[in-house]
Amino acid sequence: MTLTPLGDSAVVVALGSGLDETGLRRVRALAATLERDRPAGVVDVVPAFASVTVFYDVAQVGGYERLCREIATRTERVETADLRREARVIVIPVCYGGEGGADLADVAAQAGLSSEEVVALHAGGDYLVQAIGFAPGFAYLGGLPAKIHTPRRPAPRTVVPAGTVGIGGAQTGVYPLMTPGGWNLIGRTPLRLFDGGRHEPALLRAGDRVTFRAINAEEFAAWR
Amino acid sequence: MAITVIRAGMLTTVQDLGRRGHRAAGVPLGGAMDAMALRVVNLLVGNAEDAAALEFTLTGPELVFTADTTIAMGGGDFGAVPRWAPVSVRAGERVKFGAARTGCRGYLAVAGGLDVPLVLGGRGTYLRAALGGLEGRALRDGDELRAAAGSRQMVDRWHLDERMLPSYSAAPTVRIVRGAQAGAFNGTLTTIGFKVTSKSDRMGVRLAGPAVVRRDAGELVSATVAPGTVQVPPDGQPIVLMADAQTIGGYPQIAHVISVDLPLVAQLKPGDTLRFREVTLEAAHQLILDRARALALLREGLSQKMR
Structure with missing residues (x-):
């Protein structure tokens, strides 16, 4: 997993997995986790091509480094339950x-x-x-x-x-x-x-x- | 209170601060191109910062107000009323804005805010999907708009400290942070000046200049983009994505215009020029916090002058 800034109001979480079913399952699971358990200041969560982009309001996140840590923690936690969920x-x-x-x-x-x-x-x-x-x-x-x-x-x-x-x-x-x-x-x-x-x-x-x-x-x- | 549109102007739309939470469905942020101007004019008439207001483009509208109210104009200079100040208008008064003397886009707030339906969390017009605003379209001659009841009135003489506004110019230096593919280009954006072309619109400001050449021509997977993203298509002529930008783009991202400088780009018209200067992400964040503080001070200062 890598975090790359997208300008000054979003960060891209690249999952390094392919565009196959397993990769997409991880993308979907991470997006669902970040929607359900939003770090403070997150305003939008966008799944796309082996990555999830998190839009934030820097005035609300309590520091960019902290936001990145919170995203990383949630990314590591996305494994079991969410990953088993079948696609529609x-x-x-x-x-x-x-x-x-x-x-x-x-x-x-x-x-x-x-x-x-x-x-x-x-x-x-x-x-x-x-x-x-x-x-x-x-x-x-x-x-x-x-x-x-x-x-x-x-x-x-x-x-x-x-x-x-x-x-x-x-x-x-x-x-x-x-x-x-x-x-x-x-x-x-x-x-x-x-x-x-x-x-x-x-x-x-x-x-x-x-x-x-x-x-x-x-x-x-x-x-x- | 109603506003009758005598002449609509070139491209006049209802805008606010955009739609959040729908990018996963491919819905762009949208909202005012110059979000700072919209925030300030709303505060000047006692509205919430994100109330719906009018955005004009190059030529302003001619409007008649059916009741006494307060308006405020900001962004580009379209004549008719002084900018960046609350202005009282009388019932039946006709206000005729002209062509932009400076800037490209004007913002007119009306006390109470424009009363259009909330669609997907926003009142702004997204023309491509005919969403929001007045029937999802630009204003036409003869339209009628309604404003919610305005509550507060300025009771004292008061003047905006214009140092809080963006440094509007027809040849600004616009600050950028690096994009994901910045390293894939020969040279950078910062050594040359660019001219704004007439193909610019609410999706993107298209620039012309010496081609920015990509060193490796490998295929890229499409990636998330945002207002401010500077994409470089194969012809080497950069595009600064703006409010109505799509949510995913396929061109390499050389840079991103920082949030506080997007209003400078929003106010450029075809033929204007700009240069880029790189700053750090930390600096960009600090500038956002500084601007939020300036807006908070304005809000507080105004609250003591209104009843």
Whole structure:
């Protein structure tokens, strides 16, 4: 474990573990411990990629060195119970292809597969949420089958609707908001990945497992 | 009390001190770009420091107040009323702010604070997700805003000691602490000056200058970022992340602007210049504590002048 300052109001706890299930379990467990048993002056706890970032108010922490000691103590204590806790599994229904997945045929052509094979590979994958960020509710997902890794599009689209499922290089994910985007669009989910009106606005959390389930256009329409 | 927006100005939004506790969901801190100005103008009208106020950008709005109230203006100089002082306005009075004569962003507090719903612990507008503020968007001509009932009034003549304010300038020296990848660059940020480009916004102030070249070009895992983080994309032109910055970024982090100097960056407009100077983390922390003390003194001084 190492502690590295992120400016004068946050410190990054790097756990030195990989982005596999065990590593993510440690990240999740440390974030949960720091949320439950917050050192004085801690204002936000952010799990991300084999690390947890702790935001603090220096006027409230009783000294930066003390905050670091308190974080280190809690990190050492995170072992048993929290680590055994299983990840949540979230199933995301996706209507592949069609209007919401305009690049499905392109992805298939680049992979030398049929569209159906791309869908089977994507929906058959087992994904891990490595972090939430970049945009509100956006999940960085690990676990995209190598056969359908596809480079980003040469020119980003100016508008990608919320709920669109894309592939960008070795990553797949769902656009939570309507934004510009450069990924290859393969489908669309009726779920809302981010909703500011919900108590917990993001559908996914770092450390969750995700699977995609293919639905047809009628099921997609009925969902809404 | 209501405020009618006759002309909205270029980009006028409701802001406060941001949202805490939602970064894990990817929600940025948000809030005022110049948090110090927002705190001070709120205190000047008897509000809590984090009350919702208006943030203007480059061109201010034209407003009509429907009842007698007290306002305070700070940050950039947009004319109309003196800055950094409580100003009484009459029912029906029209206040027309102009273009920024100094700075980039103006802050207008109204006694009682702007009455907009609390969304995810904040009242500020986050445009990208259409969250908070007035319907999640910038003000438009014809909008109506409400202020909560203002309680306190200044009873005495009084003047702000401007030495407590940031050293605003169109060519400031901005203090930084080292970033995690500082060692991966040839040279540092501190030997050259940079110009602010027109692509700057509430997410980041984009700089132009001689390219800051990275020595090793290895791939980085995306990492947590915060307002103040100075990222360097492959083109070597640094970006200072600001209030609406995403929570995770993929570019190397060469430095972080210290908290007390972020207002200086918030007030730069395209074409302005800045230089960086490195300080220690201990020094940055001490400066935050000094500023907190100055704000506490202001709060106390004002409480004796208000009823």
